[in-house]
Amino acid sequence: MKPATITVAVSGLLLTLSIGWILGPGAPWWLTHVDGVHGLQGDQLAAALDAIRGRALAVGTGLAALVAVFYTARNADTARRTFQLGQRGHxxxxxxxxxxxxxxxxxxxxxxxxxxxxxxxxxxxxxxxxxxxxxxxxxxxxxHEPLPGDRHTRIRAAQRTARARVPAERPAGRDxxxxxxxxxxxxxxxxxxxxYREPPKTRWWRAADPDPRFWPGIRLDLTGAVLCDANFVSCRIAEATFTGATFNGDAKFGGVVFTGAAHFDTASFTGDAEFGEARFLGAAEFTSATFRGAARFGGAAFERGANFGFASFEGQAGFSEVVFGGHASFGIVNFGGNARFTGAIFHGNAGFAAATFTGLSGFVEAAFHQQAMFKGATFTSATSFDRATFDGPADFAYTHGAEHVRLHEASVARPADTHRWPPGWRLESEPNGHAVLSAVGPGGSAYPR
Known part of the structure; x- marks a missing residue:
């Protein structure tokens, strides 16, 4: 028996004996020594003793009720625990x-x-x-995905079986x-x-009920998984690990919210990869990822660092209107198709060192608030930085194909910083202390726009 149970039992026994004594021979003693009443006789004494016994009876009844409530609650708690244990076992x-x-x-x-x-x-x-x-x-x-010829092979086998009138045997293993x-x-x-679905609007005094089908705070570990036509549009995921995963077909992550880290390093996207309007609240890792189709990140937001180092974009790479809150690394990235960073905002360092831009590329009206590193980059087609803004140092040293780079009306906030621009471009000061880039030809004439 537990000590608490023993204490309650002993206390209850003592109280019961005390109340029983007061209801019996103890009433006169209580009247004299506790209430301090002396000299009563006859009906007055009887009335006083009845009053004492009534008080004792009321106290006893109340204590009995408290004990009953205590044991009822205790039994209910025991029953609840027993039910929970049974439910857990079930x-x-x-x-x-x-x-x-x-x-x-x-x-x-x-x-x-x-x-x-x-x-x-x-x-x-x-x-x-x-x-x-x-x-x-x-x-x-x-x-392994089924080969396109598997269906025709099974049809021909079924036809041969039907002609031979032999019962078909189900192949061993999984179809x-x-x-x-x-x-x-x-x-x-x-x-x-x-x-995640926004709960319907309701009255101001009553909070909307959350979607009961939504499971918050879930982590996904799909390392090395083979995913078919993945569709995580508008999902909210605590942490996601897709390291080395293969996405067969189109991969749809539009509007997804990663509240923790998102790992897509060494992942392979065989179709289009859609990350439009996605939000990465933690670190985003796409190191050495391969995009065989179009990669669309338009309007996405990377709250912390975004690492695309060594990635390969074989199709179009769309990063228009993307906001990079931390360091954006695109070092040694191969852009095999068109690359669009129109209106992108880089709050941290933007690293494109040794990147290769094969198709038409554009950083039109992009904003570089920290360092813009394009050192050793290769441009094989027209690449426009028209009306881009550089608030920090810019480095275009040792670029290949610099003649394809346009920086018309690009704004430089601190002209005194150490900048290295492609050949054929000069800074023209403005009254506000900024400078604007303009192109000059071999004879000092501006290139046609």
């Missing part, structure tokens, strides 16, 4: 069975396991991150196309519960 059993289904050879069984895990996570918030980790682990398993459907379902479950 949830653990459901979790184990659903996770076991993911390893089944039949696709419908694996799908049933995914839906069971989704329902369990929806009803049990404490298990959500664990279940998401299981689904991510499933997507990290080795997988590639069925597995693709299972993986698409797993991706859809993750996206559906990470997609």
């Amino acid at each position: 949830d653990t059993d459901r979790y184990g069975k659903a996770a076991e289904q993911l390893g089944h050879v039949q696709a419908p069984v694996r799908l049933a396991g995914l839906y069971a895990l989704e329902q369990l996570a929806q009803n049990t918030p404490l298990l959500r991150q664990t279940i998401v980790d299981v689904i991510c682990a499933y997507l990290r398993m080795p997988y 590639a196309r069925e597995e693709r459907e299972v993986r698409l379902t797993a991706q859809r479950i993750l996206a559906d519960h990470l997609r």
